[in-house]
Amino acid sequence: MRVLLVDLPARDGVVSKDTVAGGYGSRLLPFSKVTRVISTLKQGFHDVPSVQLAYLAGILEQWGHDVVWSRGDEMAGDVAIILSSLVDYRHECAWSDMARSRGVRTGFIGLTCSKLPQLFRDHADFVVSGEPEAAIQRLAQGEPLAGDVASPEISDLDSLPFPRWNVESRSRWWVPFAGRPYGGGFPLLASRGCPESCTYCPHRILADYRARSVANIIDELGTLCDAFRRPYVIFRDPLFSQQRDRAMALADEIRARKLDLRFECETRLDRLDPELVDALHAAGLRAMSFGVESMDPHTLKRAGRRPTPEAHQRLIIDHCRARGIVTAAFYVLGFLQDDWNSIAATIDFAIDLGSTVAQFKLLTPYPATPLWKQMASRVYETDWQKFDGFTPTFTHPNLTAQELRFLLGAAYTRFYMRPSWLSNYWRIQAPQIRSVVERWDERVARRHAREELAEMSRTVTC
Numbered sequence: 001m002r003v004l005l006v007d008l009p010a011r012d013g014v015v016s017k018d019t020v021a022g023g024y025g026s027r028l029l030p031f032s033k034v035t036r037v038i039s040t041l042k043q044g045f046h047d048v049p050s051v052q053l054a055y056l057a058g059i060l061e062q063w064g065h066d067v068v069w070s071r072g073d074e075m076a077g078d079v080a081i082i083l084s085s086l087v088d089y090r091h092e093c094a095w096s097d098m099a100r101s102r103g104v105r106t107g108f109i110g111l112t113c114s115k116l117p118q119l120f121r122d123h124a125d126f127v128v129s130g131e132p133e134a135a136i137q138r139l140a141q142g143e144p145l146a147g148d149v150a151s152p153e154i155s156d157l158d159s160l161p162f163p164r165w166n167v168e169s170r171s172r173w174w175v176p177f178a179g180r181p182y183g184g185g186f187p188l189l190a191s192r193g194c195p196e197s198c199t200y201c202p203h204r205i206l207a208d209y210r211a212r213s214v215a216n217i218i219d220e221l222g223t224l225c226d227a228f229r230r231p232y233v234i235f236r237d238p239l240f241s242q243q244r245d246r247a248m249a250l251a252d253e254i255r256a257r258k259l260d261l262r263f264e265c266e267t268r269l270d271r272l273d274p275e276l277v278d279a280l281h282a283a284g285l286r287a288m289s290f291g292v293e294s295m296d297p298h299t300l301k302r303a304g305r306r307p308t309p310e311a312h313q314r315l316i317i318d319h320c321r322a323r324g325i326v327t328a329a330f331y332v333l334g335f336l337q338d339d340w341n342s343i344a345a346t347i348d349f350a351i352d353l354g355s356t357v358a359q360f361k362l363l364t365p366y367p368a369t370p371l372w373k374q375m376a377s378r379v380y381e382t383d384w385q386k387f388d389g390f391t392p393t394f395t396h397p398n399l400t401a402q403e404l405r406f407l408l409g410a411a412y413t414r415f416y417m418r419p420s421w422l423s424n425y426w427r428i429q430a431p432q433i434r435s436v437v438e439r440w441d442e443r444v445a446r447r448h449a450r451e452e453l454a455e456m457s458r459t460v461t462c
């Protein structure tokens, strides 16, 4: 059987799918100078192949099937398995319709089709609900999948074959940005799901938290190192260092096996300490991302998120900076408790915390999350594609949609358009230079304030 694994690039904006927003995906349509630059960088450095499809490639090849990766160009095959997303589902459905008109059976996999199968049913022969491996194992063994297909999670992740990659798509790397090489890297899932309970998070709604054994992860890393020179690995676990001993053992084993690789991960800052950071750095850690979300512990608690003490956040970020590890902090603007002042305070906090980069998004009530259930009556947006992380979707008690948009733009401008961001990025520590930079920062902040006032009178007060 010839199977197409289809990961469609979107036609507008920078769209990330696969494990981003748990699988719902995000779409950044530039709305300011700063976000235009970020979009360009994302296109080069965040275009990472789908680890979900790579797992399916491993299963299908194990059963002797012919696997073809497609970005929408290739359409000749017996079956097409299409990665679903919320932010680009109409395009995915249209592609599926076209493939079916040419005689290809099609099916969707991923979080979006699992939680919103009604968007896909009329456009495919089958729609998989749940982590897709169990269903695709049945397909690989000759069962013609049809209709809604339940796919229970695999409890023993070590039993899965390793992801298989399309070699040609991985050979275009050069200068790194924020730790990551151009062309992205190899995503790897050392665990799946998350045991935390943040109500807005779609990472925890498809399946329970499970972790692979260290030996199994090391074997996969060894396979990557055998096939590719010094691979860059992107651990896509929502909470990489959930189990400290396991993370430490993984770092020790990478070094013991002398695996020549670099990697990044995503975690919580309270799941790190300087000793663990040092061990991971020695094993190849070069970048990490983490949620700060809001500076207000009360707001975080109302969203089911355990706050991390500020002193600990600063300790880890400063420690990473000293080691040369890139830090990417995530922030969410527009929690129900937020108002203009609290968001301005969170933006100031983000600048002061001093992570290498920051990502700001608007609170989005994703379908099937506890937040969705809590806020369903406030949601006015009916176009699912607008649930992209950057578009207001619900009636906020304290802020209009224009104000939320304005504050989102101000967050990016204030964080990136200041001299100290550049000096931090280039890790300039000389006290004389830093004091000059701080004075420039003050002037730039005053200019931002003037420009914001002028823009507010044009947009927000209308």
Ligand code: SF4
Pocket (backbone or CB within 6 Å): 194, 195, 196, 197, 198, 201, 202, 203, 204, 238, 239, 268, 291, 305
């Ligand atoms: S810790 Fe992160 S991944 Fe886990 S539920 Fe909270 S936001 Fe989601």
